[in-house]
Amino acid sequence: MYPTPKPSLKPNTYAYESTPLVKPTGFREYDARWLLEKEINLMGVQALGLGLGTLIKEMGVKPEIVTGHDFRGYSASVKMALVSGLLAAGCKVHDIGLCITPMAYFAQFDLDVPCVAMVTASHNDNGWTGVKMGANRPLTFGPKEMTRLKEIVLAAKFDLSGGGSYVFVENFPERYIADLTKRPKIKRKLKVVAACGNGTAGAFAPRILEAIGCEVVPLDCELDHTFPRYNPNTEDMKMLHAMRDAVLMHKADVALGFDGDGDRCGVVDNEGEEIFADKVGVMLARDMSALHKNSTFVVDVKSTGLFLTDPVLKANGVKVDYWKTGHSYIKRRVNELGAVAGFEKSGHFFFNKPFGRGYDDGMIFGLAVCDMLDRSPDKTMADLRKALPKTWGSPTMAPHCDDEKKYGIVDAVVKHFEELKKDGMRFASQPIRDLVTVNGVRVTVEDGTWGLVRASSNKPELVVVVESPVSEARMREMFKAVDDVLRKYPDVGEYNQTI
Structure with missing residues (x-):
């Protein structure tokens, strides 16, 4: 017993x-x-x-x-x-x-x-x-x-x-590292900052990048479970800013940041600009769909609307499926649809054959970025970023909300937006064009500006993301409108970070 x-x-x-x-x-x-x-x-x-x-x-x-x-x-x-x-x-x-x-x-x-x-x-x-x-x-x-x-x-x-x-x-x-690196070395000379936040990836990421031919600048790769500088979280602006500073100091081609358990990766380009993972996903989808036409990609509901509107993806015949946020959800969807890859704004990237075995791996993500640069020898990471249609997007923002209460609040928020749309009401100054309720609610208004509210799957928090293809001002207007809805609920607390 x-x-x-x-x-x-x-x-x-x-x-x-x-x-x-x-x-x-x-x-x-x-x-x-x-x-x-x-x-x-x-x-x-x-x-x-x-x-x-x-x-x-x-x-x-x-x-x-x-x-x-x-x-x-x-x-x-x-x-x-x-x-x-x-x-x-x-x-x-x-x-x-x-x-x-x-x-x-x-x-x-x-x-x-x-x-x-x-x-x-x-x-x-x-x-x-x-x-x-x-x-x-x-x-x-x-x-x-x-x-x-x-x-x-x-x-x-x-x-x-x-x-x-x-x-x-x-x-x-050694078996894992050998599996990732038994491949041709890149032809381009790349200087890469490998940022690990003193987490577990520090023992492996620099070796893997060096093995494929990169010049590696280690950043916080010494293992230290107290995380003395910042939490190894590739969505945390403290980590991204440290990566930016290292790129500029060392004149590196790119910075790759790995989270505490190495299944996510974040990117900063050669000009020190943080590229949120969903935008990197669009860049990689462009690169991969050029090799494999008519590919299917799965993306989470926090991700940029560019996956549906990008002209290069359209020209390559890309099919996109927006699905629930969460590594298990995206992994299953990639497997069900036979997608080439799945992308999450958090930096979980799932590569199916011929690139991977279907699970999320921050190291394979990092190698995919290096391969993309290798296939674009006359372009910098900043050039590839600037080639995307311009949008203004927020980082992932998380107001505190107790685990016992967060799902009920999200259900109420979903109902609120469904009633707004049903009644033809405006939101963030415009008519509501579309609601996606597969995971919380993603509300898109007439000009393509959108906001998302969902419950965090692994912490006592809500998750808020906003983006606008029009202007930074519209992005901020959407955030204020979404936050005004959340402030009606006293159990929604302070954000971990905001725009």
């Missing part, structure tokens, strides 16, 4: 040390995230491992799993607690040690293992922990699997048959 997890316990008590703590809201739409000690303890992580092993067997999947951990001070301990639960549930565990998330996804293919459990809090601040899971490569869990996992864990309905086994796979990063 295993104790039933509790939703709250105080640290440094007998109960905390003898009872699993698992806050229910940590089971998110497509992965798991908790504040360690406050929302989950190590015994709770063990319960998660038991639940995951139980679910794998319930799904009829071979109980064999790859696991690894990112470079946070507590991640190795969290992983071993997870492993103990997986073993008790009868799983064979292949531990690849310290790694980035795409390395764990690659291991599923390289080791021929069906399941994965990567211990990482991704780009979340220190104090957070979490697990990205899957049982059908290259896909990761979605709401259905996460809901069932939550039910199993919170009810302590575990398969305790035991019989698990453990193997540590030595030097696995």
